[in-house]
Amino acid sequence: MPYRYDARLAEVIEAKWQEKWRREGTYHTDNPSGDLSSSDGAAIDLPKLFVMDMFPYPSGAGLHVGHPLGYIGTDVFARFKRMTGHNVLHTMGYDAFGLPAEEHARQTGEHPRKNTENNIANMQRQLDRLGLGHDQRRSIATTDVEFYRWTQWIFLQIFNSWYDVESDRARHIDELQLLFEEGNRKTIDGRLWEEMTESDHRKELSQWRLAYLGEAPVNWCPGLGTVLANEEVTNEGRSERGNHPVFKRPMKQWMMKITAYADRLLSDLDRLDWTESVKTMQRNWIGRSEGALVSFDLAINEKITVFTTRPDTLFGATAMVLAPEHDLIDRLVATDWPSGTPELWKNKCASPAEAVASYQQQAAEHSELERQENKEKTGVYLGSNCVNPVNGESLPIFIADYVLMGYGTGAVMSVPGQDQRDWDFAKKYEIGIVRTVQPPESFDGEAYTGDGPAINSGFLDGLEISEAKTQIREWLEANGCGERTVTYKLRDWLFSRQRYWGEPFPIVYDESGIPIAVPEEQLPVELPDLIDWAPRHLDEESDPEPPLGRASEWTTATYDIGDGLGERQFQRELNTMPQWAGSCWYYLRYLDPTNDERFVDEKVERYWMSDDDGGVGGVDLYVGGVEHAVLHLLYSRFWHKVLFDLGHVSGPEPFQRLFNQGYIQAAAFQDSRGVYVEAEEVEENDGVHTFEGQQVTRLFGKMGKSLKNSVTPDDMYAAYGADTLRLYEMFMGPLDQDRPWETKSVVGSHRLLQRVWRNLVDESSGDLRVADVDPDEDLKRLMHRTIESVGDAMAELRFNSAIARITELNNELTRSNEPVPREVADSLVRLLSPLTPHVAEELWELLGQKTSVVKASFPVADKNFLVEDSIEIPIQINGKVRSRLTVAADTDATALEAMALADEKIAALVNGKTIRKVISIPGRMVNLVVS
């Protein structure tokens, strides 16, 4: 059978069409203007659709079948939308800066650029084999100089901006300077602009910029030789990449003022078509919390300010607790224990100073993880007290490691009656407990956090929580000892890395050490071609050493920065940007990749990114894994909002609709020692798995080398072809679900294609065997029903259902064993083409079509064939199906009821009983309630 559809024939067909598509630019998408616009411009008038995958890091390890799941999904969707009359933009790029290439370079001595380019070429080749319909003219890599030039340009936009709280948006820094000059805005320390020196001016502006050099406790990871963002550090206090220890240390680093956008990042989530889980993760990460700041008087001329969400419980405060790192501690430690200090509070120490010092040391030595694991509350008394503003009571001040320096003010008022942590602490140290909310009688717990009337609270007594909060807030504000406030868990984004393989900052310094922007027209600042690029392994005590510092010629640069002083020499910033930088905006570059005037043309951006129906705009469908729920998606939204505020993009959000594809899991097998064995060589018999005769245990996990359970696309191409792999991956289940890979099931998808092929093509001659006859009535109805449901399913990304419907139609064609009517063959091929484009193109050509099926229209169901003349109606008695009637589709309820009662079986069953009720739904069913 030389023309049987098998792996060999599939490969011939696939190679043929991939070559043709490439040659003819089949997947090129028109822009409204610029290099990528076309002369006819016809496509531009169609509704636009921007479909995108989260672009991959070009790993050297090669693909396994789990990787392309989302890419196939977007490809099918994009093809479907093209066929339904949309101008679809779909391409792919590479997130190619980052640690792995550098780590690889360190091991092999190969330059990161070389390694990266090899990996990209390799990965591109593997993806090409899948027949993805990408516009490859638009492909970018973040490491391209022409790309990172614009990454640097965007950095400068951020650097040259400040957040105007009054208008709630970012504005150019020059506008702030103008406000200062006119005296319309106060400087941070209140000095007048004209009384400040030139250097003071620059320092002042630096403090307002959205990208600034900040001295803050940062995550120093000596193992990677760089500092890391909070988001890149695990709960165990290790680096997400490489699992190296991370230490908190104050250092001067580049920060981005993402906190200025906290509220907008939060509230705009409501306008996005994203999964609830990702929105929730972002909300949690932003961690907005409304409450009040309350100050407590001290013996010294200072106040302790606490943040609390429960100012209504102020009367119940019985202690003050500070984080061990709190900066007031030194000044609050008493010389001696006050008389009557309980032994419990002293931690066996002779003086408060000794107790505090040893506790602080102990806290510092414990990692975050140890502090978390140790849920037992501990602390020591400082030997001094503060005053509760609301009732003048003296509260002992403790330090305790359950209070975190990084949240709120690093100090809490301890209210054991209404907070379980405070309750635990109070119990352990025998501190008083005062309930200020009346628990219900049934309550038998410890701290009570529910609602109820205030008690023991003076003027608040009897008020419910929310009213009590309002009253106490007014009281605090009137008495000058508190104010309403909002805190966030979100911190500013640490943006510098001490690595080689990243975008250089377009920043230089003069003698003052205040950052200066490299003039825009001087971009890009290219990476030097370092020989010794690898970061050194350092220890906790050492300082980061940016590798760029070793490029001695590069570290200085001559620029005219436009300050009237002409060309001068400057020192370059030696840090590089984090890997997230490129992915913050790559989607915009897809739109206009060849533009060397702007990062994206305004008209082009508006065409692809704005929503005519009043939505937030952005990418119409963004598909990727849920692991980027916080990092990439939050950073990207932040950058987009800055660009929006500055007028560079048309909408406030980058990604209108986000879809998280599931992961392909695979069975992995462990022998009795717990060692993984080659999954491919495990045999199964009646549910028992054996490897080389030994029984092994099965589990499921991510595909990969470590579990020895990888299946590569190449294996599948060899056995079945790319179309079968595409079809199987889409058939396995809904796109957003994790699913286990089963190589043995792939044959099912192959059979479908084989049967389709056999129904249309003679396997021995290769000739088309369709008939130029009209399909009979039943087949015609089935065809239109199929068209309708396949179209619906594809529009909703339910490809598994679409395939099921196509299979049903094809099964019918197989059963009939007649030459397929041309009309049916034509529809079938078009229905299949988004899923399996190669075999569809081949069949399309055999059907005599001269233009690509990619450009064909998706079939449209004729509604006349969707309504049946006669339908089968179930007749139930007491909800159980007892008979069926075939009736005209438009039989009304009364007639249906009469026919049901006349039915032989029903009459027999009803005989002698009373019919209580008859429910007759035309077109659906009849139910008789009988007793």
Added chain:
RNA sequence: GUCGGAGUGGCGGAAUUGGCAGACGCGCUAGACUAAGGAUCUAGUGCCCGUUACGGGUGUGGGGGUUCAAGUCCCCCCUCCGACACCA
């Protein structure tokens, strides 16, 4: 612990507004074709009972409820997956 998502045959999974549960596929069983079959084709396949055609019961994690009718709606519970986790 809190939040988010999900529990349907041996397996992956289908089921419009509540209206015939198990579409489609894998696997399995039987048969056809074959030198052979881990290819291909045909038929059957939720479970239990009965067996003569046929039938009867039961069934969507568990329990309760609403309804003529519940996988779907409401309440309680259990399990699994994911995120966050002393956030004051």
